[in-house]
Amino acid sequence: MLLIDVVRVSEAVTRTSARLGKISLLAELLGRVGPDEAETAISYLSGELPQRQVGVGWRTLEDLPQPKLAATATLTTVDELLSRIKAVSGQGSQAARKALVAELFAGLTSQEQQFMSRLLFGELRQGALDGVMIEAVAKASGAPSADVRRALTLRGWLPAVGAAALTGGVAALHAFRLEVGQAVSPMLAGSAPNVATALEKAGNPAALEWKLDGVRVQAHRSGGAVKVFTRTLDDITPQVPELVEAVLEMPSEDLVLDGEVLALRPDGRPHPFQVTASRVTSKTNVAQLRERTPLSVFFFDALRVDGADLLDLPYSQRQKALVRTVPQGLLTPRLITGDVAEAEKFFTDVVRAGHEGLVVKSLASPYAAGRRGAGWIKVKPRHTLDLVVLAAEWGHGRREGKLSNLHLGARDPEGGFVMLGKTFKGLTDELLAWQTERFLELAAGPTDSWTVTLRPELVVEIAFDGVQRSPRYPGGMALRFARVLRYRPDKRVEDADTVETVRSLML
């Protein structure tokens, strides 16, 4: 199949706003792709590369060769070239990589070049990713989408599942099983503003678990072999020896567990997330790092114990298996209750202990991977500050022509403002339109092509999860997960929060 066929469908999908329309277009193409190219086609049309990452980013794509006039590239040739690019990136020659990228793009028309650039950026923006592709695979193969979803949970990678469905139908989907050593898509949580709301959603009573601010891990054990995967199914086994040892000490030799690793201080309180993330992603000198910053692991779910698959069992039964296998000290603190007051006290406790909040879980829900909001709901405390808008950046995509990304500053009592970060979240279309107009009135000084500097006159109420140490911003602090709550035209800039207030939140 030619790449241009895929590009044309992608463009048609972009033009169609109806989800069912997108699904039909995608399914139609899947119906005519050959078995050898099915994985590649599914991969491209769900916005990812079969190679995952190939070491090519915006810099490499800055100057591309002249496009070809005739579209002759096939999926197979493009895929092979990308694999070579990845191989070269792995063994260290940027020049060789650049040459291969040039070779790839020289074989593409301008239409294809644009598609390939967006694909490499991970910004396809056709309004269809895995969620839509699952339905397209179902439609093209005649299999129920629940079966596709289930297979995806177990295999973790849609192109492989889709290709199997297209060639082998439902039977091929049913052949996917939980395999020790093969990462499973992790179950994700939705969120709620407070414990009471979360309890309502999860059912009553529900399980409340501490939400630890670390890195999600899935640990697999088969006999003496252990593998550890992240949320995106990357293998981090060499970076977390503590975890490997802990799993090897457990009584079951055939295990899949779900949990969180994080670095704790000697007093038992958690290090900032930055410390944990740094430890987990460091691949060199792990032995030394381990002495200085040991990792702790806390498990909260069991997908397989003693060779028995537990995915379809309700939470309460998976917990029984978990508790039977994992030593008490490695279990995530948990409370089962339907009492709102008791739940709120548990929430206060966990926050006081320095952790993120709670995950409220339905006792009945199976392990339904990949979808947020099903049976798990996270609750975190919310801080707010009144900050001053210092500048704004022009948006992209559906925010084209609108000033979107806000630069936020706290008041410096000495005079002036200290920037604490940016946010684009929490803005409705109406608010975007309003602020674009208002910001242009407040525009001050030179304005580059993407940023508009403002006179600092507008106060905005910002919600955020915490203050972290920042090497980037002048105050040495940045807000974590900042989002706009509302503008405060009633407040004067002199009433905005100060750097001192922010600093006190960092401790």
Add this chain to the structure above:
DNA sequence: TTCCGACAGTGGGGTCGCAAT
């Protein structure tokens, strides 16, 4: 030879609008 800047890719994430149910 060592240092350092730039780039790519990973970890963590919230809220909106739209389509479909």
Add this chain to the structure above:
DNA sequence: ATTGCGACCCCACTATCGGAA
């Protein structure tokens, strides 16, 4: 009304390459 999905972009960090010191 509610739900699922994709789009919108954030900050911190490590690994790596290649040129500067």
